[in-house]
Amino acid sequence: MTAANVAGLPTPCLLLDRQRMQANIDRMAARAAELGVRLRPHVKTCKSVEIARLMCDPGHPAITVSTLREAEYFAAAGFSDILYAVSIVPQRMDRLLALNARGANVQVLLDAVATARAVGAVATATGQVVDAWIEIDVDGHRAGLQPDDPVLVDVARAVHETPGTRLAGVLTHAGGAYDCRSADALESHAEQERRRCVRAARTVRDAGIPCREVSVGSTPTALSARSLAGVTELRAGVYVFFDLVQAGLGVCRTDDIALTVLTTVISHNRPQRRLLIDAGGLALSKDHGTAEQRHDCGYGLVASVADGRPVPGLRVDAVNQEHGIVALPPDLDFAAFPVGSRLRILPNHACMTAAAYEEYHVLDAAGEASERWPRCNGW
Amino acid sequence: MTAANVAGLPTPCLLLDRQRMQANIDRMAARAAELGVRLRPHVKTCKSVEIARLMCDPGHPAITVSTLREAEYFAAAGFSDILYAVSIVPQRMDRLLALNARGANVQVLLDAVATARAVGAVATATGQVVDAWIEIDVDGHRAGLQPDDPVLVDVARAVHETPGTRLAGVLTHAGGAYDCRSADALESHAEQERRRCVRAARTVRDAGIPCREVSVGSTPTALSARSLAGVTELRAGVYVFFDLVQAGLGVCRTDDIALTVLTTVISHNRPQRRLLIDAGGLALSKDHGTAEQRHDCGYGLVASVADGRPVPGLRVDAVNQEHGIVALPPDLDFAAFPVGSRLRILPNHACMTAAAYEEYHVLDAAGEASERWPRCNGW
Numbered sequence: 045m046t047a048a049n050v051a052g053l054p055t056p057c058l059l060l061d062r063q064r065m066q067a068n069i070d071r072m073a074a075r076a077a078e079l080g081v082r083l084r085p086h087v088k089t090c091k092s093v094e095i096a097r098l099m100c101d102p103g104h105p106a107i108t109v110s111t112l113r114e115a116e117y118f119a120a121a122g123f124s125d126i127l128y129a130v131s132i133v134p135q136r137m138d139r140l141l142a143l144n145a146r147g148a149n150v151q152v153l154l155d156a157v158a159t160a161r162a163v164g165a166v167a168t169a170t171g172q173v174v175d176a177w178i179e180i181d182v183d184g185h186r187a188g189l190q191p192d193d194p195v196l197v198d199v200a201r202a203v204h205e206t207p208g209t210r211l212a213g214v215l216t217h218a219g220g221a222y223d224c225r226s227a228d229a230l231e232s233h234a235e236q237e238r239r240r241c242v243r244a245a246r247t248v249r250d251a252g253i254p255c256r257e258v259s260v261g262s263t264p265t266a267l268s269a270r271s272l273a274g275v276t277e278l279r280a281g282v283y284v285f286f287d288l289v290q291a292g293l294g295v296c297r298t299d300d301i302a303l304t305v306l307t308t309v310i311s312h313n314r315p316q317r318r319l320l321i322d323a324g325g326l327a328l329s330k331d332h333g334t335a336e337q338r339h340d341c342g343y344g345l346v347a348s349v350a351d352g353r354p355v356p357g358l359r360v361d362a363v364n365q366e367h368g369i370v371a372l373p374p375d376l377d378f379a380a381f382p383v384g385s386r387l388r389i390l391p392n393h394a395c396m397t398a399a400a401y402e403e404y405h406v407l408d409a410a411g412e413a414s415e416r417w418p419r420c421n422g423w
Numbered sequence: 424m425t426a427a428n429v430a431g432l433p434t435p436c437l438l439l440d441r442q443r444m445q446a447n448i449d450r451m452a453a454r455a456a457e458l459g460v461r462l463r464p465h466v467k468t469c470k471s472v473e474i475a476r477l478m479c480d481p482g483h484p485a486i487t488v489s490t491l492r493e494a495e496y497f498a499a500a501g502f503s504d505i506l507y508a509v510s511i512v513p514q515r516m517d518r519l520l521a522l523n524a525r526g527a528n529v530q531v532l533l534d535a536v537a538t539a540r541a542v543g544a545v546a547t548a549t550g551q552v553v554d555a556w557i558e559i560d561v562d563g564h565r566a567g568l569q570p571d572d573p574v575l576v577d578v579a580r581a582v583h584e585t586p587g588t589r590l591a592g593v594l595t596h597a598g599g600a601y602d603c604r605s606a607d608a609l610e611s612h613a614e615q616e617r618r619r620c621v622r623a624a625r626t627v628r629d630a631g632i633p634c635r636e637v638s639v640g641s642t643p644t645a646l647s648a649r650s651l652a653g654v655t656e657l658r659a660g661v662y663v664f665f666d667l668v669q670a671g672l673g674v675c676r677t678d679d680i681a682l683t684v685l686t687t688v689i690s691h692n693r694p695q696r697r698l699l700i701d702a703g704g705l706a707l708s709k710d711h712g713t714a715e716q717r718h719d720c721g722y723g724l725v726a727s728v729a730d731g732r733p734v735p736g737l738r739v740d741a742v743n744q745e746h747g748i749v750a751l752p753p754d755l756d757f758a759a760f761p762v763g764s765r766l767r768i769l770p771n772h773a774c775m776t777a778a779a780y781e782e783y784h785v786l787d788a789a790g791e792a793s794e795r796w797p798r799c800n801g802w
Binding site: 054055056057088110111112130131132133134135136139155156158159162179181184186187188190193219308309310311312313315316320322325326327329330331332364365366367369383384395396399400401402421422423 | 433434435436489490491509510511512513514515518534535537538541558560563565566567569572598687688689690691692694695697699701704705706708709710711743744745746748762763774775778780781800802
């Protein structure tokens, strides 16, 4: 049920179903507990202090961030244990060291000896020691060192021996999981992620270098792993909202998706049987991540405002900057979607969609838009 | 040449080459003069007061906007003649009427009798009269009425007779031009746009209803039209920066593109011969508008910082949220792109890319980042 005050919100805007979100948060927390690992939520999806607090273990609120602006925003809100999980470049260290000088522990990610030395030199010059993680590539997805790359021990030794850095552990992101097309494939991918990252840690330890932590993660592998033996920490982010890509992967149901875009029907194109809505490429993003999945959801599925449930047969077929185009199937009538009426759009990729907005309108159990929570965008 | 202070900018950020932009602005202004029509730039691309002032005829600064927030932002900066070129819904009229009550002339776009009556009723209730344009569909691209749709005269009459509205004219956007694959096809499409929109105006006038203005536009048709006989006004926006989609259409050269994203090389993936850069899906957008063109530019072409010229063989092949992946061809060496070095990315679609940023860093003739100009994002 959605209360009357939602009807008064200017569109497009983000609606966040608090009950669904809490269920998603509880599910991942239970997974981490069951697997015996610490959960370090990735807050690049939500970019919200209010949401991050709900995602974290209150006893040890550890988070992952993807930009220095996130690090600054969350540090200002009292978060201390912050892993900046994008390859550090020495030129960025000034902003990071400024946070650590004020009491945060922002940690860096790297994969090269030269970077380790340069980061260490900058930290040393300010009298600081920075915790550094080494990125491991477990599936050729993006970045990091192969577990058997001889450079791995060189990097670990450089971090360990450079005065300004301290080795925290090894870290991977199994982004290749997004190409899996079955639950079995996801489970295998999660096991590959675990095995290869644990092997990288063993390689470092076998060289006599302390490697305390083993951090793995991605929402689909986190929800598919049977064991995380040898792993100490799990990172995931998009689970907080879920989205159509995750539903397509089979790790959530459409009804678990907590984030929708509220939109208005702005015109009827009767000859072409199209609804025009005010959620276009900027409001939804041009992420078409379901294109290669079993169900191509276009640029999002159309849902009713009342219950957030998809309207069968309706999706956003095309987007221009401020227009979404929804083809109306023969069994539906324009009269059901008058100009000025509202719809909700389930996003393909929640991280990309949310990034266009400054705030969330949080729906409480009664469907009332009871609070507005800000986001931190940009860099 | 790019001056030393650019090297100190945090990345990713937007660089705007002022000389290139001015040349683009001058080119379109000359086109409008040559074609004998008023230019009403679409400021949804730049969303910047500083840039809009350069785009406009100082004697009559008329602009087109795509959101009410743009209308409010530009009205606050002194712009008065503002065409809100997205189908109006009556629920939005309060914000619009508030601007007009303070002296602006924000005009609406519509294509239905019921909308015309509802808009008129709201305006009348505040004692205002709103200028309304009727949207015409010239190529089945998106929205509007066919020039020969009998409803057209009904809508025109409703606007004309409803006390709170006044008919400004007919308006179209030939978005189908983006599917053209040759200069000849573009010229034909521009002529179709002109002919059909002029025909719509004639239909209205033949019914005895005054229809003063005929507004057409899109950057590719504006630059391809041989005649705009019967047209009074030309709208276009992306020409101010141009982008790879426009270059692919053949209406600009790559060297005309005035907007680039400054990025940093953050890692080398040597086994896979990839550069990792800090311009990913959020920094570039996921617009892949060149995918169907002759040259698929991935998510952008990689250019040197020094001169903004593309580095042959380098493009952004894939994007994640904060990572861009650039495959390094066999003839190029990692040593030419050290970690921490800077590159520029030419965007596929300037409107989408710019929307991720709060400001432009404006490069002067010496390549110095001499000014920062804010943007107005959101709704």
